[in-house]
Amino acid sequence: MRVLNIGSLNLDHVYQVDHIITPGETEATCGLNLYLGGKGINQSMALAKAGVEVYHGGLIGDDGQPFLDACAEYGVNAKYIRKIEEKTGHTVIQIDKHGQNSILLYGGANQCLTESYVDEVLADFASGDILLLQNEVNLLPYIVDKAYEKGMVIALNPSPYNEKLDAVDMTKISIFLLNEVEGAQISGSTDPKEILKVMLEKFPHARIVLTLGKDGAIYADKAETYFQPIFPVKTVDTTAAGDTFTGYFLAGLTEGMPIPDILRMSAKASSIAVTRSGAVPSIPYRKEVMEALQEA
Ligand code: RIB
Numbered sequence: 001m002r003v004l005n006i007g008s009l010n011l012d013h014v015y016q017v018d019h020i021i022t023p024g025e026t027e028a029t030c031g032l033n034l035y036l037g038g039k040g041i042n043q044s045m046a047l048a049k050a051g052v053e054v055y056h057g058g059l060i061g062d063d064g065q066p067f068l069d070a071c072a073e074y075g076v077n078a079k080y081i082r083k084i085e086e087k088t089g090h091t092v093i094q095i096d097k098h099g100q101n102s103i104l105l106y107g108g109a110n111q112c113l114t115e116s117y118v119d120e121v122l123a124d125f126a127s128g129d130i131l132l133l134q135n136e137v138n139l140l141p142y143i144v145d146k147a148y149e150k151g152m153v154i155a156l157n158p159s160p161y162n163e164k165l166d167a168v169d170m171t172k173i174s175i176f177l178l179n180e181v182e183g184a185q186i187s188g189s190t191d192p193k194e195i196l197k198v199m200l201e202k203f204p205h206a207r208i209v210l211t212l213g214k215d216g217a218i219y220a221d222k223a224e225t226y227f228q229p230i231f232p233v234k235t236v237d238t239t240a241a242g243d244t245f246t247g248y249f250l251a252g253l254t255e256g257m258p259i260p261d262i263l264r265m266s267a268k269a270s271s272i273a274v275t276r277s278g279a280v281p282s283i284p285y286r287k288e289v290m291e292a293l294q295e296a
Contacts, residue, residue: 001128001129001130001254002053002055002125002129002130003047003052003053003054003055003129003130003132003250003254004054004055004056004057004080004121004122004125004129004130004131004132004152005040005043005044005047005054005055005056005057005131005132005133006040006056006057006058006080006113006118006121006131006132006133006137006143007038007039007040007041007043007044007056007057007058007132007133007134007136007137008038008039008040008041008058008089008107008110008134008136008137009036009038009040009041009058009059009060009064009067009081009088009089009109009110010036010037010038010041010088010089010090010091010105010110010136011034011035011036011037011063011064011066011088011089011090011091012034012035012036012037012038012090012091012093012239012278012279013032013034013090013091013092013093014032014033014034014035014093014095014237014239014277014278015029015031015032015092015093015094015095016029016030016031016032016095017029017030017094017095017096017097018030018096018097019096019097020094020096020100020101020102021094021102029094033277033278035277035278035279035280035281036066036067036070036278036279036280036281037091037093037239037240037278037279037280038058038089038091038110038136038279039134039136039157039159039243040056040058040110040134040136040137041056041058041067041070041071041076041280042240042243042244042247042279042280042283043132043134043157043243043246043247043250044056044071044076044132044247045070045074045076045247045280045283046240046243046244046246046247046248046251046269046283047076047132047247047250047251048074048075048076048247049074049075049247049283049284049285049286050247050248050251050252050269050286050289051251051286052247052250052251052254053077054076054077055076055077055079055080056071056076056077056078056080056081057080057081057118057121058080058081058109058110058113058137059081059082059083059084059086059109059110059112059113059117060081060082060083060084060088060109061083061084061085061086061087061088061108061109062083062085063087063088064081064083064088064109067081067088068081070280074280080121082117084109084112086108086109086112087106087108087109088108088109089105089106089107089108089109089110089111089136090106090108091103091104091105091106092104093239095237095239095277098235099235099236099237099238099274100238101237101238101239103239105136105160107136107138110136110137110138111137111138112138113137113138113139113143114139115139115142118139118142118143118146119146122143122146122147122150122152125147125150125152126150126151126152127150127151127152128151128152128153129152129153130152130153130154130155130250130254131143131147131152131153131154131155132155132156132157132246132250133154133155133156133157134156134157134158134159135157135158135159135160135161135162135164135165136159136160138164140164140165140167140168141167141168141169144156144168144169144172144173145169145172147172148169148172153174153175154172154173154174154175155173155174155175155176155177155246155250156168156170156173156175156176156177157176157177157178157242157243157246158176158178158182158185158186159178159179159182159242161181161182161185161186170186170202170203171202171203173203173206174205174206174207175206175207175208175209175250175253176199176203176206176207176208176209177209177211177242177245177246177249177250178208178209178210178211179210179211179212179213179242180192180195180210180211180212180213183195183196183199183210186198186199186202187199187202192210192212192215192218195210196208196210196218196220196225199220200220200221200222204222205222206221207219207220207221208220208221209245209246209249211242211245213230214230215230216228216229216230216267217230217245217263217266217267219259219262219263224259226259226260226263228260228263228264228266228267229267230267230270230271231267231268231271231296232271233271233272233274233275234275235274235275236274236275236276236277237274237276237277237278237282238274239278239279239282240273240278240279240280240282240283241270241273241274242270243279243283244266244269244270244272244273244282244283244284245266245267245269245270246266247269247283248262248265248266248269248270248289249262249263249266251286252265252266264293265289265290265293268289268292268293268296269283269284269289272284272288272289272292
C-alpha cells in the first residue's frame with residue numbers, strides 16, 4: 001500500500017502582529033518570515049517525518065524550487081511535482097501574540113491541475129493505495145471519481161471548506177479528517193457529537209477524525225468512538241497543527257496501530273508543532289514525538 005497526496009504547495013508570508021487586523025484598520029507588523037507551507041505539502045511532510053513513504057503531486061512555478069529541495073531533505077517523493085508557467089501558490093498569514101492565525105490564500109499554480117496531469121499521476125497507483133486530498137487544489141471532484149474507480153482509499157481533509165466541495169461525491173471518501181468548523185459546514189450542526197452522528201448517517205462506511213482545537217479530537221466510525229485530549233503547551237504558532245495531526249494519523253493507520261495510540265501520537269505531534277514557528281519547519285520527526293510521549 002502506497003500513499004499519494006495531491007495537494008497544495010504555498011509560500012507562506014508570515015507576519016507577527018499584535019492582533020489579527022480588523023476591517024478598515026492599518027497595523028504595523030512586528031516581523032516577517034517566509035516559510036514553506038500549503039496544507040498539501042505540510043501533510044506530506046508530516047507523513048514523511050512520521051516515517052511513511054509518501055508521493056506528493058502538485059504544481060509550482062519557477063519560484064517553487066525550495067519545495068523540491070525540502071522534499072529531498074525530508075524524504076517526500078517529489079517525482080510528480082511539476083513546474084509550470086504560473087506563480088507558486090502563496091499566503092499572507094497573520095500570527096497574533098497568542099499564536100492564533102488568519103490566512104489569506106492565493107491559489108496560483110495549485111489551481112492549474114489538468115485532467116491529463118491527474119490521469120498521469122493516478123496511472124501509477126492501484127487499488128488499496130491511499131490518496132490524501134485537501135481543498136487547496138482544483139479538480140477535486142475529478143480526482144475523487146478517478147481514484148475511486150481505481151479502488152484507492154480516499155482520505156479527505158475538506159479544508160478550507162467552500163462551495164467547491166459541493167461538487168465532490170463525498171460518499172466515495174473513506175476517511176474524513178476535519179475540524180469543527182468544517183464539520184459544522186458538512187453536517188449543519190456545531191455540536192461535535194451531532195456532527196459525528198450526522199456524518200456517520202451520511203457516510204456510514206467512513207472513518208471520521210474530528211479535531212476540536214483546545215478541546216482535543218474525536219475518532220468515530222460506525223463501530224467505535226474514541227476521545228483524545230490535547231497535550232497542553234505554550235502556543236507560538238498554530239499554523240500546520242491540523243496538518244501535522246492529519247499526517248501522523250494517516251501514518252498510524254497505514255501501520256495498523258490501534259486507534260487510541262494513533263490519536264495520542266497525533267495529538268503529541270501537533271502539540272509540538274504549535275510550539276514552533278512556520279508550517280513545514282514546525283512539524284516534528286517521529287523519534288521526537290515518541291520520546292515526548294514517553295515523558296508525558
Ligand atoms: O494549514 C496551514 C496551511 O494553510 C499553511 O501552510 C498555508 O499555506 C495554508 O494553506
